[in-house]
Amino acid sequence: MVDSVSQNVDLASESTWSPREVELLEVTLQLLQENGYDRLTVDAVAATARASKATVYRRWPSKAELVLAAFTEGIRQVAVAPETGTLRGDLVRLGELVCEQIGQHAGTLRAVLVEVSRNPALNEVMQQQFVDQRKSLMLEILGEAAARGEIEAAAVDEDLWDVLPGYLIFRALVSGRAPTARTVANLVDNVILPGLTRDMDS
């Protein structure tokens, strides 16, 4: 379980952008957060970075891919399990991390979503950067809880592992109500934990 995580982390860190490319991506991310996707122009990116458009397009074949690269670069971070010692602590910490990450990049993520759904290659990258990494993390947390006897191993639903981050992301992106620490606590206590421990009482 730990292996798969580090694997993902390695994969994520594997993106070897040259310094110049990093600079371009940073400019892109900056402008993206300021303007949103479709008010961002490649010309502006090039001009701000004192680069030529050709320089941009040599690396990323379209605006969409440029933006996605900038986004994944911006959101990448070492995915380390919380290790608070209790399932509830781990889940709450995880939820708060999600809130933190998403909160900063809500606009960007909204913008990127449009393109991701159109381009399978982008979707692939997105899944790796965003989903798989988180999945391993979550499964690791649950695995440890099961090892501690807090939940039954069978309670882990393969399909619904992402209810916690998923709902929080929904709150941040779609609904107008950004999630707070209270939201996370309530969610864990009233929804996630009851779901995981539903068979423990019997």
Next chain:
Amino acid sequence: MVDSVSQNVDLASESTWSPREVELLEVTLQLLQENGYDRLTVDAVAATARASKATVYRRWPSKAELVLAAFTEGIRQVAVAPETGTLRGDLVRLGELVCEQIGQHAGTLRAVLVEVSRNPALNEVMQQQFVDQRKSLMLEILGEAAARGEIEAAAVDEDLWDVLPGYLIFRALVSGRAPTARTVANLVDNVILPGLTRDMDS
């Protein structure tokens, strides 16, 4: 309780588009589903509807608002409580409805989200059309379940009423894994219901 429902229905139907406007929105929605957001052109909408671009822009000041209007018009439907007689049945039915609605318009919704987050007025509309309506529906379902004694009234969390639709929307929009009937059933059985009935067993 029934009254509140009909009230909602009225509210929902209250968006008074003229016949011509409805026609324009239908054309927009049609082309939207065929082509996606940015391959949709306002010229095409006007031409297909045998209308002038000015006629379109007189109503909706930008392509984004036109698309949002078409989307909310398309997603709107009689908001009637499922009334299956059991809480589980109601929830499953509600979840399936959400899947159905979102499934057709995922791309559109993604595109619309970007604009909504920028324009407070659009956000307002979005909230009313999308969120509030669903909220009263959900609260009604829960209220009836409480009346039947299936759950305690206290179990209804004011903040987390939208976990069911929210997670499903997340699945459809953000994660690459569109929710299925199985997803809904699992979600209701393993997450939502345990959360609602967590205090019933004690």
Next chain:
Amino acid sequence: MVDSVSQNVDLASESTWSPREVELLEVTLQLLQENGYDRLTVDAVAATARASKATVYRRWPSKAELVLAAFTEGIRQVAVAPETGTLRGDLVRLGELVCEQIGQHAGTLRAVLVEVSRNPALNEVMQQQFVDQRKSLMLEILGEAAARGEIEAAAVDEDLWDVLPGYLIFRALVSGRAPTARTVANLVDNVILPGLTRDMDS
């Protein structure tokens, strides 16, 4: 000769616009002088006159005809022979009249020219209002001069009767140098009169 003049005057005065129509034409002329032909809009005319566009179009079938009507209405005036007693006096007076008339309506005339050249019917009206009237006037002046023995009757060139007004109009409309009283005097003394009296010296 006098008859033909009064005939023209009558023709010119014959245009019987209703008070409302005169008002519309005045507004048109006003806006025309302020904005020029293509920055003038029929909507603006209607709005300024607190009229409906239908009211305008009921009278004049196109913007061009409206503008021409306004122009001819604005420029119309009793064409009376100067009768100064000498050919030079008559010519100078005529030239000054032309300068005066054209000076006020140079912009309008420029604007109208475009349309006149396209629409034969407008051209017809233009000829009557603008050209024929002047022609009779000039021929009358020359006829009286011939009667006084100032010039030979043969010196009157049928084709070149409009050199005096024509050149002045050219100066006002095309060349950037608007004609002055000095211009008129020089023109009469150094060009027109020598042309008319060229055979008198022999």
Next chain:
Amino acid sequence: MVDSVSQNVDLASESTWSPREVELLEVTLQLLQENGYDRLTVDAVAATARASKATVYRRWPSKAELVLAAFTEGIRQVAVAPETGTLRGDLVRLGELVCEQIGQHAGTLRAVLVEVSRNPALNEVMQQQFVDQRKSLMLEILGEAAARGEIEAAAVDEDLWDVLPGYLIFRALVSGRAPTARTVANLVDNVILPGLTRDMDS
């Protein structure tokens, strides 16, 4: 004197349009003569020249300026003194040249006049392309005639040098009667020459 002519030729040729620009102007002029000013569309110009509208608008900020440029380009020609050896010959040739040039572009010139009168910058260009060039030509012709003793140097009126072309232009643009070769001959013989030689007989 010959130097001043070549100078003018150089000046006239000095308008340095790039080959692409010349191509665009030629297409514009072509469509202009086929369709007239307002049936000419910038889209058609761009399409015919296999150019983008942006390419057109990068050079000329409006349709009016494009047309003016095309017109002055089209009307420009080697401004060489006729050199027929006699004043009359020179004048007639000059007049015929004017008729020829204007005849083809009357409609265009009419359209252009409106814009020129509004935009001082265009007026400037117009003056240089159209007026100044012609003026030095005319003064050269008169100078040579004076050198030959055909006229007195004093007969050249600084203000009225453009009666010949001016009246012809008036005839072509304003009056409905386009000038012919006979018109030119009559004008030169009956008006211009008498004016220039009026003091020779004494």
Next chain:
DNA sequence: TCATAAGCGAGACGGTACGTCGTGTCTTACG
């Protein structure tokens, strides 16, 4: 006196051109 019609204001409408802007490709000249 009332109604039926004709004229009017207001302004939506189809059509079409304008002028702007952004993407992705390409060329030129520099280092």
Next chain:
DNA sequence: CGTAAGACACGACGTACCGTCTCGCTTATGA
């Protein structure tokens, strides 16, 4: 050879205007 600068074709956007039309309201005439 990679790069900065930026022109270019393509095509959508949003605006403006023309000439037509429909809608009510008012006014003026005819029973």
